[in-house]
Amino acid sequence: MKLWNKIRNLLDREAFDRDLREEMRIHREMAEEKLNQLGTPKEEARYAAMRAFGNPSLAQEASRLEWTFFFESFFQDIGFAIRMLRKSPGFAAVSVLTLALGIGTNTAIFSVINGVLLRPLPYKDPQQIVVMKENESLPNVIDVQRQTNAFSVGGAINAQPMDYTSDPEPLQIRVGLVNSRFFETLGVASTMGRVLS
């Protein structure tokens, strides 16, 4: 069982490393002996065997890699990154600042785009709402309703500032005069009272 073998290896990594190191050392010694028997001087045989073997640390690392779970190298990478950042705080600060500015800018731009372009209007069938800005006369609205089949309902609003004077302080508020189809068009209900029918 591959997984079981891997777990067992993970629990006794020390023995694994020891065995492998020992095994590779013996391998070099055997190669050295062979060269010795063939008549190569002792010292020379030793170096020749070492050269032939290549880099034992690399071989050890490659062998050990076969056994590692993917998350082990992930944690190692994170640890390494943290150590490197700690070693050069200036670089770390600049990186963090760059990331912060980049993420901040992106978030800001996205919130604007989301609000203006992406989020649908809070009305019934927002994709079907069309705003026509004509001169503000009701006969125009009635004409459009009568003479075209392009629009299904046809609400109209005439918004304008008005004065509100019953309070101690007079206020200017925005008031919309609407026709009877207006609420139906947007599919909204009244907050108080009832809508035109």
Add this chain to the structure above:
Amino acid sequence: MEPDFLPGTLEMLILQTLSRGTNHGYGIAQHIQQISNDALKIGEGSLYPALQRLLMNDYVIAEWGVSENNRRARFYKITATGRKQLSQEKRKFDALLVGIARVMETP
């Protein structure tokens, strides 16, 4: 070992070597080199990782023992699963060789 050696081939060579009897890392490398007339030189950087892959898949088991000239060594032994794997690899390899030969022999 050349980097463009077909993947999995080294494992097959090791299993084939071990199917003749247990051996240690050095012995395996020597055997492959001698039988292949020095055409295949197995670097330790690929031999030991390959042995680890075989161990991991239970194709071989490893045990410390004593070599013919009274030296401590780690001996590898092929398992039943390893033999099954070997014959499977052989079949695949044969098919591959036939395929390559066909392509190369077509003018």
